[in-house]
Amino acid sequence: METVILAVVIALVVILAAGGLVVGSRRRKQLPPAPPAETPTITAPPAEPHIGDEAEAPRDEPRRTIEEVELPESDAPAGGVIVEERPAAPEIEQPEPTAGRLVRLRSRLSRSQNALGKGLLTLLSREHLDEDTWEEVEDTLLTADVGVAPTQELVERLRTRVKVLGTRTPADLRQLLREELLTLIDPDLDRTLHTDGLPNGDGADQPAVLMVVGVNGTGKTTTTGKLARVLVADGRSVVLGAADTFRAAAADQLQTWGERVGARTVRGPEAGDPASVAFDAVKEGIAEGADVVLIDTAGRLHTKTGLMDELGKVKRVVEKHGPVNEVLLVLDATTGQNGLVQARVFAEVVDITGIVLTKLDGTAKGGIVVAVQRELGVPVKLIGLGEGADDLAPFEPEAFVDALIGS
Secondary structure (H helix, E strand, O other), X not given: OHXXXXXXXXXXXXXXXXXXXXXXXHHHHHOOOOOOOOOOOOOOOOOOOOOOOEOOOOOOOOOOEOOOOOOOOOOOOOOOOOOOOOOOOOOOOOOOOOOOHHHHOHHHHHHHHHHHHHHHHHHHOOOOOOHHHHHHHHHHHHHOOOOHXXXXXXHHHHHHHHHHHOOOOHHHHHHHHHHHHHHHHOOOOOOOOOOOOEEOOOOOEEOEEEEEEOOOOOOHHHHHHHXXXXXXXXXXXXXEEEEOOOOOOHHHHHHHHHHHHOOEEEOOOOOOOHHHHHHHHHHHHHHHOOOEEEEEXXXXXXXXXXXXXXXXXXXXXXXXXXXXXXXXXXXXXXXXHHHHHHHHHHHHHOOOOEEEEEOOOOOOOOOHHHHXXXXXXXXXXXXXXXXXXXXXXXXXXXXXXXXXXXX
């Protein structure tokens, strides 16, 4: 019996298994076939378009050539080459006109110089002009660096004229003092800068050559730069010669002055031959057709014979191109009588044609103008009244005397 039951169970299991296989087969027949596996495609990035090729455009936009595409603004010029910006050239300044410059600077001059005029007017206004008073007048003039001989001449003329006048009102005294001081300064001296060139034989004028000489510390290089401004303000074209090759940064200093007014500077190696630089500066001035060549020479110690001889060499070398129009001696007005010693030695080496008095707005005494003219027999042509670029003024005797006496 048990054997029969076991056989029935096995038969049922076989029947059920066979049914499952039939059903699974039918289900597989109803499913769609699986798609074949796709091989991934690797695309290279688009190449950059060349000029004339078509640029890649979005699918919803029409294709455009590269000339039709609006490119973003750029500082680069056409062709895509970026040029490095050069430093901007220094702005060219317009110097202050020289006409009447001393008159405009008169208040600055009078603040530091009218002690002389006021002192003399006070003494001459005394009720009795005895010998003690006249001695005080002499002392006042000597203290102002007028010099012994000019002082004696001025006092003698004042004594004579005061005695003749009889009455001495303040207005009369001021006019009297003004006339005598003007006579002492000598308004008839030729104080013009000779900046007219000479014909060179080619139908053109050769540049005028101006040499600037003086002891270190007098403001010689600065004066040369300021003088360039004076000439440019008067409509002259200028070439600068940096022949002060022995002082560090002297050439740089002069070049800076020149760049401010558009004047080119010719320079040589440090500690080079000053005469060679001066020669090249004149040569360049001729080539450029400049009106004036300004040569800043090395500062000389007037006690050094060798250095002074070299200054004479510079002048001789420059004269191979043509004559030197001016030799301007720069003196520090505050040095007083020591400046006269310097002036005397320089005059023995080169022919001084004019004096430039610097630092006259400080503790300098106005009488140095008279003393240095008497010492050299040449006029004061320019005076420096401060540190400003346009504080170098042509010397005008009448404006100077008016500043002294405060009229």
